[in-house]
Amino acid sequence: MTQHEAENPLAVRPQPRLLRALTIVSALGFAGTLVLGLFVAGTDIQQGQVQRIFYIHMPSFFGAFTAFGATVLGGIIYLWRGSEAWDRIALAGVEVGLAFALINLLTGSIWARPIWNTWWTWDPRLTSAAVMCLTYAAYLMLRAGIENPQRRRSLMSVYGIFAFISVLLTLFIIRIVPDTIHPVIVGASPQNAQGAFEATSGVVVALLPSLLLWLTLMPITLMWHRYRLALRQEAVDALKLKLLGA
């Protein structure tokens, strides 16, 4: 925070041109991948239209990892250099990642209803995805419970790192358990997978752009907006304290 902003806390800098461009490109890209997924890609012979949800389901899962990865990176750099900016990035990563993970769960659930005949099943993969959401929900709850901002930043940097380690390990352990019914699109599906489909060239054409978009542009743009929101929140807090005469 510069001296200028500290004196006039509500004077938040205007949106950088790059951010505006990123926002527009992401929005257009999202619309474009929707068109690809909904109209260009062929209809799956066995599953029908519902298979199209996959073009969001899988990319959102990977997008969550970009965001959670940013949390780890932000945490490490914060602990190393102590700059508040990286802590804001870490927090933005958690919130954006959590939103993506919830999209992943929700779309999976909608797909499972016709294919598996249930909204939810205690399959190891589904459970681990749910645990991932809960881990980061715990992050947000812990964060809200620490009053001293300096302590909060370093404690949450540490927690962000451990959350990621535990999510990765859980996914890894789940992977070596063969008893899942979840289909694997990349690589061979397990024998008892239900609802698998082939990654034909049509599927790849729709999937690849969507995957790239959700992996890079979407999380980065959203996190940037969240970062600026954090700046504003801090400015409002500062103003409150000033008015209260503290």
Add this chain to the structure above:
Amino acid sequence: MNRHFLTAVRAIVSKDLRAEWRSRELVGAMALFSLLSVLVFSFALELDKNAREEAISGVLWVSLIFASLLGFNRSLALEQDQGSLDALLLAPVSRSAIFVGKLLGNCLFTLLVALALLPLMTALYGVQLLDGWALLTTIVGVFGFSVIGTLLATLAVQTRSREALLPIALLPICLPFLLTAVRATKGIVSGAPPSEWRVWLQLLAAITIIYLVFCLLLYRFVLEE
């Protein structure tokens, strides 16, 4: 420096043991809680002979982790309440010595509870938990979640509602321990050949080492401002 590290670790561990020997509040509460939890599970799950073999290792580990939550919280809250955590921080000892000291104490208390639980569950449920390998799995697993539990309890005592937040912080992070320890114990209890469950025990050990390394690296950030 190295000798001082060991002196400090020993001082912290023996201080915790001595205080615990006087009050017995930690191990007592943990043991009673885990016993209750085992009994409640047996009612709630209506464990028959077959279900028992399936569920027993899950019951064992969940009870242990819940009991340890109680202990870790108390052990770090004792330091925080009297401000003695500050006294530890002021002392010219490395932060990892403080971590290792608290970790060993926590691990020892949980292990005591586990060692009481194993023969008890063997007797109550008629499954064979008194086995060298089961014992080894228990020791590695308890040590493993004591590692992350000690770090997270140090974190949680600094939050506003610490009793509520430790379980929320710890349970998702110690899931890898739970998953591997339960499968290893299950394999051992069911009498399966070692080739089937050995991989879980190895994974458990590997995860423990990973967490230990990260905890040693990061503990000072949890303690210091």
Add this chain to the structure above:
Amino acid sequence: MSRRGLIEVQRLSKHFGWRSVLRELDFFVHRGECALLLGANGSGKSTLLRLLCGLSRATSGVIRIGGWSLPAEASAVRAQIGLLAHRPLLYENLTARENLDFFAALYAIPPAERARRRDDLLAQVGLAARANSLVRGFSRGMQQRLSLARALLHQPDLLLLDEPYTGLDSAGCAMLDGLLTAASRSGCTIIMSTHQLERKPAYADRALILAGGSLVYAGPAANDLAALYRQASASA
């Protein structure tokens, strides 16, 4: 610690979030001096002491103790600092003697010396008879005495005392005066926050007066502390 021997504080500020607790402090204390830290409740005295012993991290500014900067090089000076904080920093389920033995081990006091120093200090703070009682049963004043023994145990070069007279009876205050005079005479630097303005301790050389997080006076301690305090606070 090098023998350049002084505390140097430059442009020291501490914020908790957006609340500023200490603003741009500048002062120094020479080796062997005793500085009194005066100020109303909430003026930032305890925060300053926590910063000086490395328990807390400054938002900006420089703290140097004996040439080492805090908190980056805190590990170099930890062994030289003794703190008597507001809370007793003791273990309730240990006896007075066990508490001191524990800290003696942490401060790497040679085992041969531990018992002697511990027993000397217990006698000096008037707890020799209660050495084997649990701290749990101690009164506030007794805990304060034991905390003092803990702070002096490793013969620190710098003593930081947060309202050390709290909870002490008149005999206790006299005991504390005696111990601090002796420490001061043997070259120990002392910074002590206090509310007792009526009576300037004989060993006090310097006064630092805080008001609302700013240092309003840093200079020699006048004999009439109360007048000095009124004057400094009024001019702020």
